[in-house]
Structures are given as C-alpha cells and as structure tokens.
Amino acid sequence: MKSPLLAPARTALASAVALVGLVACGGPGKTEAAALDRAVTAFRQAENAQKAARARAVEAAPCTVDDVCAARAACVASARSTAEGLDRKQAVERALASQPPTPDDPRAKRLLEELTAAEASLAEGQARVLACDNAMRALRGTYGLR
Secondary structure, three states, rough: OOOOOOHHHHHHHHHHHHHHHHHHOOOOHHHHHHHHHHHHHHHHHHOHHHHHHHHHHHOOOOOHHHHHHHHHHHHHHHHHHHHHHHHHHHHHHHHHOOOOOOOOOOHHHHHHOOOOOHHHHHHHHHHOHHHHHHHHHHHHHHHOOO
8 A cells, every 4th residue: 555645755766766867878968979979980981972971960960968069060160171172172083084174274273273272171171180089089988988
C-alpha cells in the first residue's frame, strides 16, 4: 500500500534520477557535439572534389549549446575557406586543361589571378585549422566523445 505522505518523496526521487540521466548523457550538447565531430571528420577525410559538400554539412550541423556553436563557427571558417580554395583551384585546372592559354591570351592573367585567390583561400583555411582542432578537442573532453 502506497502512503500518500511518501508521494512527494517519490516524485522528488524520480526527478533527481531523470536529472542525473540527462547530465550523464550530456543532453543536447553531447548529441550536437557528436554530430559536429562526425561532420568535421567527414570533411577532413573527403576527397578534394567532395570538400565543398562536406563543408556545407559542417555548417548544417545543429547547435543550440554555446560551446558547440563556437566550435562549429571555428570549423566552418576553416572548412569554408578550404573548400572555396579547392573549388577555385579545380576551376583553373579545368580551364587550363580545356583550352591552354597562350602567353598573350587575356585569359592567362585572369587564370593567374584566380589561382592566386585560390591559394589565399587555402592558406586561410589552413590557418584556421588549429582553432577548429582546439575547439573540437575541448568538446570531446567536455562530452566524453572518443
């Protein structure tokens, strides 16, 4: 027989158990951190031709928790610059392969400028990798990810 006097205690105990379960599982932060970790890993492991799509997946990773959003921003900055640089470089390579310019061809200067811009984007992406790495390392520690 259940005592009506113990009902508040049972409710409090059930609430405490639920709260401990949420904290132990990491709540939305752990889920979001894991999703971001998978997206960043997929970006880094992708072939160059797939980097742009993988960068968009990093950008689309959910974030409602401040530390996950900060990590996502750092990783998006690196991934976006890298993907943009690779796309520009591949466009120059395709243009050169389809119709190589002659030295006096006005396209030669434009292609050189585009290649220079591609290299700058790649360098920017590389410069931002450390911030992404540090943010992801912190998330893995906070949420107990691999």
